[in-house]
Amino acid sequence: MNTVDNNRKLLMEQSVPGRVGTVLPDLDVPEQPLPGQELLRDEVDLPEITEPEIVRYFTNLSRMNFSIDTHFYPLGSCTMKYNPKINDEAAFLPGFAAIHPQQPVGQVQGALELMHHLQNYLAEITGMAATSLASLAGAQGELCGILMIQKYHRDRGDGDRLKMLVPDSAHGTNPASAAMAGFRVVSIPTDENGNCDLEALKKEATPDLAGMMITLPSTLGLFDPTIVEVNRLIHEAGGLVYADGANMNALLGRVKMGDLGFDVMHLNLHKTFSTPHGGGGPGAGPVCAQPNLQPYLAAPVVEKRAEEGPERFVLSTPEKTIGKVSASHGNFGVLVRAYTYIRTLGDAGLKLVSENAVLNANYILAKLKDKYLLPFDRPCMHEVVLSANWQKAKGVRGLETAKRLLDYGFHAPTMYFPLTVDEALLIEPTETESKETLDEFIEAMRAIDQEATENPELVQNAPHTLPVRRLNEAQAARRPDLRWERKE
Ligand SMILES: Cc1ncc(COP(=O)(O)O)c(C=O)c1O
Known part of the structure; x- marks a missing residue:
């Protein structure tokens, strides 16, 4: 039977009683009875198979799949790009991979320093004042940003601003995030050139406007040349503007969302800054904000103390934070990969990415x-x-x-x-x-x-x-x- 046919047989169908895939050494400690014999079942089927058979089975199974390491993968909106292996090597370093989120900060200064640098790099790349690395996916970043806008309005006694505009060219998670935060979502149509319909937008610029969420470039793969005007109109109406920056692959090193007038945004590190992803993870959706929204960022953020010492980098809670959004400090392995990616490419390399x-x-x-x-x-x-x-x-x-x-x-x-x-x-x-x-x-x-x-x-x-x-x-x-x- 050749390997392909063999692979069509399920693992259990290849099982032959008495076959083993491994030989254990003789016990060099006294044999112990298994606890709770009554909990053990003897009718459970387990495959009995040799080591080469099982290696072939799983290797062939893995080769039936499409992956970036085996195939061109032009899945739009997902940025399934090649992920340099050096990023994984960095993330697997024991000093990063073997630490625990609850370890005292004095013991994990290197990890916190990396996070601190990454916060600053992302703020620089996006033209924003500050970054929180806490959220674990793009959509979670969106929810954080939208909750920040909501809290900002409430703190100013402007809590009746309940309308969020979302162009029909936005990523589907944008209206979902706005709705989840409790906003009334109003869709803005695309004009015949693929841009935001400014006339429709003006009609919606009413006193109940909380803001607008804009995917840039849009899911039509287009950069809206009227974007500065769009942002100005929203601000004039008292709203704030959220940028879905998950498509930053197109803009790296060329356009800063902050310069375009956006107040808050997220990045998809697993797209733009290279982490193998798919099937729902792993990811990271850091949120970057302008000074007006910086105090609302999700906790924790990493701060650097002026004085040297064993706790130079500390975890801090922004003054008016929307709170914690994940159990620990973010999806650390993805953060290490993004940091490595940025450092290995440098300014010029990031510009070449978008080019x-x-x-x-x-x-x-x-x-x-x-x-x-x-x-x-x-x-x-x-x-x-x-x-x-x-x-x-x-x-x-x-x-x-x-x-x-x-x-x-x-x-x-x-x-x-x-x-x-x-x-x-x-x-x-x-x-x-x-x-x-x-x-x-x-x-x-x-x-x-x-x-x-x-x-x-x-x-x-x-x-x-x-x-x-x-x-x-x-x-x-x-x-x-x-x-x-x-x-x-
Ligand atoms: C433009 C855009 N926004 C948001 C998201 C949501 O990101 P995530 O899947 O990490 O939640 C994606 C996902 O691909 C995206 O392409």
Whole structure:
């Protein structure tokens, strides 16, 4: 039996009674009875298998998956870029990996110093006054920022400001975070050029306005050139402006959100500052704020004391903090990776990130816009939205195009998002991909378009070459079948 066939057999099906994968040395201590014999069950099936068989089983299983280390992964809005291994090495150093969040600060000065530097780097990169590293995901950062805006208004006796504006080109977590904080969310439409509709915005600039949450660049992959005007209008109406900075890959070293007039923002360290992520973690969503909102940042923040001593770096609680948002001081491993990434790239390297991220996306745009509908015909930022509407007219939908890409050896782009574009394919190549890889992807997309004309069934029934064909994704999410049971 070859390894692929072998892999199709579940682990338990390969089990042969009496086979072992390891040989334990003879006991050199007296044998002890297991406590609570009555708690042990002898009907539990465990695989009995040799070491090479189990190594092959898991190795082959891992090779059935798509990952950044094995495939181009243009999943828009997720920034699935290559993560330099040196970041992991730094995070695994025992001085970082083996410390405990409850250790006295005098014993973890190195870790706190790293956090302090990272706070300052992120403030510098974003043009903000201060940073809290406490939140553990982008969406949690959003909630923190929005709660800060809420507390700010309440402290000024302005608690009736209950309306939060969110453009329809925002990331889906933006309206969710505003609603979770208790705001009434009002959607602002996109104009025909892909920017915020200023006339609609002006109508909503009323005395009950708390602020606006803006994803920049938007999920359309576009930088809104009216952004300074948008922020001015919100401020004039007494509101504050939140920037979703999770797409900072497009702006690193070039644009500071603080200079554009934003009051508070979050970053997705696991996107822009490189941590392997997916399936919900791990992440970090630090929040950066201007001086007006700095006192409201989530606790703790790391402060440096002027005098030398065993507790030079201390954890402190901002004066009007929204409180603690995680059990300890943030997702420390992700913070170490971001720090390492910033230090290894330096100023010039961070600038190159945004240059190449934007260049790569525009290269794909230019090479595919004759075959796939481009909803907004203008240069994009770090990701490009195409539409499979022309293919749909031939019977091939965006979902099927994405499935067919798997046959060509590429992870699918994000589909049907942003919601405002029919048959959307959101492609984010990231800066870590070479021209050769992009050319192969472009060739595959063009070939799929041709297949849609000449042999639509081929695309409609894709994938053809993967270990599993079409999955019932709703069923897989709602009723996952994860438990092996012996068939009598
Ligand atoms: C623009 C944008 N905002 C917010 C988020 C939410 O981040 P998280 O998934 O870490 O909660 C994402 C996630 O990819 C994003 O792309």
